[in-house]
Amino acid sequence: MSRLWSPGIAALTPYVPGEQPKIVNLNKLNTNENPWGPSPRALEAIRSATSDALRLYPDPSAEQLRDTIARYHGLAREQVFVGNGSDEVLAFAFFALLRQSLPLLFPDITYSFYPVYCGLFGIQATRVPLTDAMEIRVEDYRQPCGAIIIANPNAPTGVGLPLGAIRTLLEDHPEQVVVVDEAYVDFGADSAVGLVNDYDNLLVVHTLSKSRSLAGLRVGFALGQAPLIDALERVKNSFNSYPLGRLAQAGAIAAFEDEEHFQRTRREIMETRAGLVERLTALGFQVLPSVANFVFARHRAQDGAKLAAGLRERGIIVRHFARPRIDQYLRITVGTQAQCVALTDALVTLLGA
């Protein structure tokens, strides 16, 4: 706290990202990174862009990248907004669209950055409890509100919401923006991208950090009808003209041009997930049905925090949230087969099974 700060800064509760440990040789299953590398084409495109041309500013409106994404998803450039990771895209969406006089609705258990944005931008929020099965029930959102944001699949649960339920949400709230944060959608959930042209109140947010394996590059995007994208552009252009550098734009474009790599690696992760769920269940875990690249699991007998600490001692990091309703759960990233086996082996020891 300092006398020199702007009002409200001292009251902020910043987001705490999953640990990025400096120690090597850790089995890092805590931040939902992709165990497979990015497309070699993306790496090659970045290398090509690593030249004296870095002295020049990037295209501030990232037209080529937006065209690539638009083509990939069957939309127009004006329906695509790109940003410095989906966290930045979400920040702009909170400011430009979700900041309304009535409260914003989101699940009580969801991506923990949402309440942080609300704190930053002075947005009132109402948290709508998930069901006991940790599911979103869209009927619970039938209440006066300024806007809605959900993650699909939800985080940290990994549970997906069928497209029919999303349609219901959109039709129940024609005068409110509904943001569907699809950071993990490529691992088995139904995407709402196909609904963009049908609903002018829908904004879908994607990232290249998960299924495209480019967390280190920082690229995310939003898809929606032109007026929603225009609002994001207005805020972005009042904040930072050039959020995406030349390397990020080049790498992201190339990533979308390697469909084979994308399909193969995401399929691999889904297959590994199936085996992991099976082994965790056999070890006495209750595992929520996951359509993400992580699973959310609690042991029927052992304390979640203790298990997380025990795994850490064995060089395996998973994420544990000390929060009501989920403090018995571990969120475990689906790594390689070998990483998942190392995890379950360590759990066998810890559980004395």
Next chain:
Amino acid sequence: MSRLWSPGIAALTPYVPGEQPKIVNLNKLNTNENPWGPSPRALEAIRSATSDALRLYPDPSAEQLRDTIARYHGLAREQVFVGNGSDEVLAFAFFALLRQSLPLLFPDITYSFYPVYCGLFGIQATRVPLTDAMEIRVEDYRQPCGAIIIANPNAPTGVGLPLGAIRTLLEDHPEQVVVVDEAYVDFGADSAVGLVNDYDNLLVVHTLSKSRSLAGLRVGFALGQAPLIDALERVKNSFNSYPLGRLAQAGAIAAFEDEEHFQRTRREIMETRAGLVERLTALGFQVLPSVANFVFARHRAQDGAKLAAGLRERGIIVRHFARPRIDQYLRITVGTQAQCVALTDALVTLLGA
């Protein structure tokens, strides 16, 4: 405009960056890019970081980069904030420090992003006129205010402010933050970085886009005492955990480790500037004394807008601002010798000299 936007979005007046033309072979002297490429060491470091490790998130607190910058400037890590270009750093400073109940002061002629941030964050601003010689007179800032921001050298004038005047500003306003935006400081102005440990109300903002020739990478930083940096960190961590990707961090670190390249290229630009000023003066231009990598010049007889248009027809882009007090000026980036000669040759034709 859409019924779905948050309040105030329709009223924003976004910043308009200098044109990034798609046409090649233009003599691009409009966005103050460095005519020399970045350090080869920076390019090499980026290439090394272009690997499967891009699947991993970057260090959210960029400790290694902040340590490098701290060492370079004789400060501690806690006195360094890094962001996605100095525009993002400035945005955070406006929100975290300059947003006060009393108005923010800045010159009437200065970086045109400042009023845009004010619009975005609802900051009241008072513009303090430059003198007729286009200089900042710090005595004019002796008025009730919430905070102050100046650019040194100022943009788009290129005129520098002596360190003594900055000290006066800091001492006149001990209860207000004074931001000194030093984007162009390495081309001959006096830096206030040496004052950081003396004044707890000073924040100095730098960029790697100009003297480090990395506009395409997007890295900027702020230097100040720990409580000011802490305010920026709080806002950044409530907005986007990972504004700097792995490649940006790696390239920026290496850029600071190539002092020889830095010194040689900035000296080259200062020498080229001297010759350009001489030739422009001979052509009938009044050139403001520049300590930046651009000059701000008006012709004694010819209209500024017409000259800019004429240059463009000849494949040379300079920046012209259609704004009161400066609509007769051209802002011309100091390019290579050859680019500057091409510019003055074109001017000779245009002026019929």
